[in-house]
Amino acid sequence: MPLNPTDVTSCTCAGLRKATRLISQNYDATLKPSGLKATQYTLLATVHKTGALPMKQLASVLGMDRTTLTRNLKPMIHKGFIQNEADTDQRIRLVRITKEGARALHEATPLWQVAQNRAIEVLGQKNWNSLMLVINKISSEEE
Amino acid sequence: MPLNPTDVTSCTCAGLRKATRLISQNYDATLKPSGLKATQYTLLATVHKTGALPMKQLASVLGMDRTTLTRNLKPMIHKGFIQNEADTDQRIRLVRITKEGARALHEATPLWQVAQNRAIEVLGQKNWNSLMLVINKISSEEE
DNA sequence: TCACATTAAGTGTATATACACTTTAAATAT
DNA sequence: ATATTTAAAGTGTATATACACTTAATGTGA
Structure with missing residues (x-):
């Protein structure tokens, strides 16, 4: 049937949010043994x-509000996975991954791969390709 | 160029979360005069x-954890847009929209339509169609 | 040089999200 | 009929998200 744009079931935002909740639940569950949430792995x-x-700059790369990044960094800094170092321009804080952070990342990567493979398998390679195309387009258009 | 599945830029979860942040920021900004956030409109x-x-049941429809729904309902109940009524089975709480909630919804709908039209325009109808197809597939596959 | 504008980042507050645990009510087995 | 199990929902806690406001440092023009 054709999609009715005035129906909430065809809301781009609601659809994306719902899909993101479902996919995130999967990634979080799979990453659980690593102690990292999907957001933290990313x-x-x-x-x-x-x-x-x-x-x-990092917030911009992530398409994330600057203040959200501040809050998201907190548990990673607390665990010693990220350090927030000074620059010559004293207004700027440089975000850097630590040795421990890199180790945690590499330990979690096989789990990430499991979740990623499952997502591709569930969607089918063709659907997954078109999804990645569209979300990359969103990232480039919505600056 | 072909996507490298071991690269974070091709992470399904990270991509979806980023796209959702960007799209949600747009819907939220457009809905602002209504006093509703995109989640609340949905x-x-x-x-x-x-x-x-x-x-x-409502949590299931929304693909949302039951406890998330409890928290999300709180501001809507506080504003008088939703009521949480008893059932004959006293374990169950029935979620119902109020007259005021329906009024707020209808007042916000033209704003929603603006955000929705913009999203379709930015993506292009063809990309939008394929996006909705894939997110519906996610909703049906990830129960 | 110094007042003013600009820029980078943090804080206050509110909502969004979900897991682990708890509470209460209904169903069921003996 | 009651003890046990199952089911529905709420709470505690932690992270995720972003707007409005604040703070501190840099840049700039008179």
């Missing part, structure tokens, strides 16, 4: 890949 | 459509 993996970055 | 619209439902 944070470590991103900072590991980018290297040290100012808060503002 | 909650009202869903309950309006389904009629009175037990908490557990």
Whole structure:
């Protein structure tokens, strides 16, 4: 049947939020033995890949409000997985992954791979490809 | 270029969460004059459509943990938009939208439509169609 | 140089999310 | 009929999210 745009079942935001809840529950459950939540795994993996970055820049990469990043970093700093170091410009705080953070990341990666494989399998490779295409488009369009 | 499944930039969960943050920020900003957040609009619209439902059933419809629904209902009950009424089975609480809730929903709908139209326009109709297809698949597969 | 504007980041507050645990009520087995 | 099990919902706690406001440091123009 054709989708009715005035129906809540076709709300882009509601649909995305629901899908995100369901997928996140899976990733969180699979990552559980690592002690990391999906969000935390993503944070470590991103900072590991980018290297040290100012808060503002990292928040931009993550498409996340700057203040959300501040709060999300807190448990990672507390666990010693992230350090928040000074820059010559004293307004800036550089976010860097620590050795312990990198170790936790690498230990969790096989679990992440399980969750990731399951997601691809459940959706089917073709659907997964088109999903990644659209969410990358959202990331690029919604600056 | 082909996506590398071991790269965080191709993480289904991270991608969905980022896209959801960006889209939600847009819906929230557009809905602002209504006083409703996107989540609250979705909650009202869903309950309006389904009629009175037990908490557990409504949580299932929303793909949301039961306890999350309890917390999300709180501000809506406080504003008088939702009521939580008893059933003959005294374990069950029926969630129902109030007259005031229905009024708030209908007043917010034109704003929702603006956000929805923008999302479709930004993605393009074809991408939007495939996105809705995949997120519906996630909803049906991840029970 | 110094007042003012700009920029980076943190805090207060509120909602969103879910797991572990608890409470209360209904169903069921003996 | 009662003890046990099952089912529905709430609470404690922790993280996730973002807006409004604040603080501190840098940049800039007169």
